[in-house]
Amino acid sequence: MRRHIANCFTLLNLVFGCLAVIQILQGVAGLSGGHEDAVERMQTASMFICLAAVVDFLDGLIARLLAASSEMGKQLDSLADLVSFGLAPGLILYEFLQISFAATRGVSVNYWYLLPALLIPCAGAYRLARFNLGTGFSTEFEGLPIPAGGILIASFPLIYLSSSFNAVQRLLQLPVFWYALIFIVSFLMVSTLPMMSLKFKNLSFVQNWPKFLLFVLAVICGLILHWLAVPVVFLVYTLLSLILIRKS
Known part of the structure; x- marks a missing residue:
């Protein structure tokens, strides 16, 4: 019974991921209100992805608290993560590529130009499969965790609609920006670079100062x-991980 409680949260993660995919597909540019409508639907999809991230955190926490971790839960969690943080963010990038080409060229482009967005779910699937095959315990992640990449991508529809910085708006209309983002996130996921884990084993400041720093930075940046x-x-997290790895 305890095992099923954690699995229900995992399935809720999957439900939110499916809802995000539905929102994006309903907002295909040019089919239902144009690009602005597509971005607004992607904004709703981003909120579903954020909810999936919250539930993804809770299912692991509940499994540990109830001592209900299982191989079934591990595999189910990976399948849910692939939809919520792989497929849904990949579709967001597919849409943004389409919108950026329309903004810079004024015309729709062949879908071959948009297919690189699918590298995100492919890289995510590879990352999850490698994680599931791992047998050793480590305090670090091997490669970028797929939820982190998914949340990063999910933030851009919200930034697109809420940011008042003209430079940011212009940047988000450049196809090269989206190609660079796809390459960087995909590379970090499939790489074997150790990335800092954000789990606290204790409250020691000496051992956890990078995590405390990230938390304070997140609060300050969030307010501003x-x-x-x-x-x-995300950028600071990546740089901190690489710096700490080099020092260790």
Whole structure:
């Protein structure tokens, strides 16, 4: 029974991921109100992805508290994560590529230009499969966790609609920006670079100062930059991970 409680939260993660996919598909540019309508639907999809991230955190926490971890739960969690943080963010990038080409060229482009967005779910699937095959315990992640990449991508529809910085708006209309984002996130997921785990084993400041720093930075940036804080904190997280790895 305890095992099923955690699995229900995992399935709720999957439900939110499916709802995000439905929102994006309903907002295909040019079919239902044009690009602005597509971005608004992606904004709703982003909120579903954020809810999926909250539930994804809770299912692991509940499984540990109830001592109900299982191989079944591990596999189910990976399948849910692939939809919520792989497929749904990949479709968001597919849409943004389409919108950016329309903004810069004024015309729709062949879908071959949009297919690189599918690298995100492919890289996510590879990352999850490698994680499930791992047998050793480590305090670090091997490669970027797929939820982190998914949340980063999910922040951009919210940034697109809420940011008042003209430079940010212009940047988000450049196809090269989206191609660069796809490459960086996909590379980090499939790489074997150790990435810092955000789980606290204790409250020692000496052992956990990078995590405390990230938390304080996230709060400050959130108050000042709002949704733009997500890519800023992500960048700092990546740099901190690489610096700490090099020092160790």
